[in-house]
Amino acid sequence: MTSLEVGTDTGTERSPDHPAEPVGFGTHDHASCISDGLAQAEAQCAAEGLRLTPVRRKALEILLQEHRALGAYDMLDRLRGAGFGSQPPVAYRALEFLVANGFAHKIECLNAFIACAHPGARHTPAFMICRACESVAEAQAAPARGSLGKAARATGFRIERTVVEAEGLCPACQDGGAQ
Amino acid sequence: MTSLEVGTDTGTERSPDHPAEPVGFGTHDHASCISDGLAQAEAQCAAEGLRLTPVRRKALEILLQEHRALGAYDMLDRLRGAGFGSQPPVAYRALEFLVANGFAHKIECLNAFIACAHPGARHTPAFMICRACESVAEAQAAPARGSLGKAARATGFRIERTVVEAEGLCPACQDGGAQ
DNA sequence: CGTCTCCATGTGATTGTGTAACATTAGTGG
C-alpha cells in the first residue's frame, strides 16, 4: 500500500445522475455514497457474522448523511429522534461497534465521530480537519514507514493503533479569507 | 531537521551520580531531568518575558516528576495538595500556559498532559503510548514530509498543527507477557 | 507615592464527554 490516497477523492463524480454536493474538500455524489456505505456495511457484517442491528445501522446512516464529524451527544439526539433510547450509552455503544469494525473513526482532537471514507480497506486513517468550516478529509497514512515507524523500531515499541490528525485550513477557507 | 529522535533517549545516563530510573522505554536520571526541565523553563520564560508563576512552575514540576500523562483532575488534586486553588480552571490555566509555550503537550487520545521531552526545540511531537503500563515516549515527527504531507499538498490543505500518537506495547510490557 | 491597567488567580456554576452497573429483552444454539 502506498501512502497517499485522499479520501474524498474516491467518491468524486461517481454517477452523473445525482447532483454533486460539496463535501470534505471536494464534491461527490452524496446519495449514492450513503447507500453504498450502508450496502458495504451490510455485506461486511453478513460476511463476518456481525450484527448490524437497527441502532447501529441508523447510527451509520446518520454519520453518512452528515458527512462530517459528529459528537456523541449529537448522535444521541438524532437516535432519540429516530425512536431509540435516549441515554448516552445508546450512542456510545453504537459508535463503538462502528469504530471497532472500521465503519467509522473517532477524531480524537474533536471528540467526534465520522463515517469511514474507505470502508472495507484495511487501513490506518489520517485526517485533515479544517478549523474554520469543520470539514474533514480522510487520507491513507503509512505511519509505520515514516518517522514514527523509525522511532518505534528504534525503541522496540509495537504499534497497534495510530492517531494521525492535522488541523488547519482547507482550500475553500483559505480562499474565503479565513486566516 | 531529520525525522527520527526518540525523546527519552536524549536524557539517558546523563550524569553518573544519580541512580537511573526506568522512564518511557528507557532509563534516565530522573532527578536531573526535573531540575533541568525547570531550569530550561525558567531560562526561556526570562528570555521571552513570560511569567513562570508559582502555580505554573508547580504544575510543570508535577508533570516532570510524574513523567507520564496526567489528567487535568489529577493535576488539580496535586495542585490543591500544594496549597493552590481547588477548582478546575486552576489546573486548566496552568496546563494551557505550559502547552502554549512548549513546556508540555496534550495527549489527545488520553485527554491527558505530559511534560515536553524536548523543551526549547521547535518541534512537532509524536507519541508512543503503552496501553499496559501507560508510559509515554516522545519522538520527533516530520508529518509534513510523509503521507500526510503529500495528501495535504494534493488537496491544498494548509497544516497548522498535527496530532500524531501511536498506541501499543512498550518493550518491557511485551517481555512481561502483556498481549 | 499613588493609581491605573493588565494579567493572573480563586471561586461558583454549568456544560460536555464518557462509563459503571444492573435489569430486561432478543437472538442463537442445544
Next chain:
DNA sequence: CCACTAATGTTACACAATCACATGGAGACG
C-alpha cells in the same frame, strides 16, 4: 422449549472543559 449470550434501555455517576465574575498583585506612569 430451554439455556446461553449478545444487545438494549435506564439510572447514576465520574471525568473533562468552559463561562462568568470577583479579587489581588506587578509594572507603567504621572
